[in-house]
Amino acid sequence: MTKTGFEATAAPDPARERVDSPWYVWGVLDHSVDFHEITRFLYLSAFAEGREPHGYRMPLGRVRKGEWRLPEGARVLREGRSRGQRALYAVGEGWSLFVHRYNPGHGGVAVTAVTEELAREVAERAATLVRKKVKQRDDRVKLGFWHATGGGAVNQERSIEAPEWAEVRGNYAAPVADQLDRLMKTGPDDVNGKLILLHGPPGTGKTTALRALGRAWGKWCRTDCVLDPERLFADPGYLLEVVMGEDDDDRRWRLLILEDCDELIRGEAKSTAGQALSRLLNLTDGLLGQGQNILIAITTNEPLERLHPAVVRPGRCLAEIEVGPLSTAEATAWLDTGAGSVAGPMTLAALYARKAGREDPAGLAVEPSTGMYI
Template sequence: MPERNEPLRLIEFDPTAADPADSMPWSAALDSYSTPRDLLDMLTLSLFGRGVQPYYRKQQLDRVRPDAPLRPPDSRIARSVIESDSQSILVLGDGWTLRSDRWADKSATLEVIAVSDELAERIIGESARDAEVATDTDQTSVKMGFWHQGDRGPVRRALPVTTPEWPEIRGNYSAPVAGALDRLMASGPKDIRGRLLLLHGPPGTGKTTALRSLARTWSPWCQADCVLDPEQLFAKPGYLMRATMGAEGEDDESDRWRLLILEDCDELIHAEAKSSSGQGLSRLLNLTDGMLGQGRDVLVAISTNEDLSRLHPAVTRPGRCLAQVEIGKLTPAEARSWLGDTPADVPAAGATLAELVALRDRAESIAVRTEYTDGGMYL
């Protein structure tokens, strides 16, 4: 019986071969753990690896139409794999091979290998043509990217997000905060002096709403992406590079800045972050004021509930922040003006935006309080 694992072998290439792949032995093994999707990978990679079709193209699609074929007209499906969360096809053509993966979240991935780069580009273009749902022309939304660490590496999904215009929500903030945000909203690429935007204050004061409005205001010159797992972003250098450079298959937007939004990442920037978060804080600082930051037009927006005095001094040092805004409660006078004719008792210390919305809408939480007596038992 042959050994399951062969010893490592070095392959010496024949320098006289026209293509290095001609001198490379190629084999693939299937076992009981292999899946039909693994077989699709092998069938595709064998042609690419042996140099039969040496050119590769990839494109990511979002919001794909259910009836989109994801392949050129009149092409032939050689293999099809349907699973609970995906559908994959392998399509063979004259000098090209297409792998299409359609996912449950309505996204899709197209991969093409071909005998020439021009052919690969044409096939992937025909496969992607009219595949996505038409972009919504509603001006109240902005297309934002959402990053997370997937099973096979960093993943970005672009979704439309409802974003308010700044004049519509300016009254949600106290006068000093609104003035600071006025300046931030009016900033452009030529006004960038620091790479970090720090919004801090108690929960419910409107930090996220301000960031959504900022994404809309800056959309002509800056692409806003929200990172769902910032602790993973700064723990994995490869993830960090992908997020700052952009995802594969995106349109060439080299002239646009990128705004990475990190919400409620208190552990990354508090005073003890260096010891508790490992290299996370160092990589954040390098992105905003180091070699990586100088190499890319990237801004980082962080929202936190921490008080400024509890943040790491390296984060708040002069020159690091483009904006450093504490968003607090509205004063009693501002709160009463916000409520208008709504009868409500405003606390003497003022109120947060969330508290004012609850007062206006008379929102009540669903709660049950049960009292127990000494003489009984609750089962």
């Protein structure tokens, strides 16, 4: 035994003769054979046959390279390897373990066992042993990316650059910056609505604001991004998996970011999106959201008057902010040029294009914004 765990051993087991021969596959025998899926199916045999009726799964942001240490008593029965991927099936007393590492280094562990408590205990131990420890830089935040696959919801964690709010505050018109100031300072005791709505023209910095928000809230709220929001609210099973999270006893708040959800929340959404809008509203203040410390951040290019009134009704939004361009004077100051060099309001994207010598006339044709905070 070591402080970090136990080395896996491959010992024969007559009781499981059917699947107990060593098998190390490097993916060169037949490119059409998916040995990772075969390994997964073998791992599920005890669950399918009812010998281990309880299952527990833990997605991991990063999985170690090289050899893995496994929980005490683990015996490797199958292992499949290919370029960048690795899948391992091991058994212990009353449990079966499946560990999978796939490109680009993400993965997860799953356990079936004779009791729910044992499945959870072995999964948490295995996750501790195979998870890659990544030192978090001060200028980055951990962001989970949810997406649906044939096997269910998957959350892949990445560390992304996130600016301090003070560093980017000058990229927003004064009324917008004032509203974002209040949002950045919000704490868990200040939450009085579960929806954050950022709307306005493209190129005004909505995504940048959300990255800064994830950093500002990092001590009390984890941030996730849903890559397929249309499917999220169309598939109740997928929605429930995301809402319940990874069930890792992390009681912090969670911020789910849904970008460019124009069709989901515009005025005619009730007739065109069916139950999707209803499920979104139910998540913010209905039964689905009860007991869940979840905030929903939505970005859209639609103007406020085109959004569904149920989305922006009082009490539902923690913040509703129209993120518009900088005024002529603000754009002039941002560019640090003389008066008269800017013809009108400019979006943030247009300002960066001008600064880099790539003029963006479209950025000049957008009306200024005042916005509102609830």
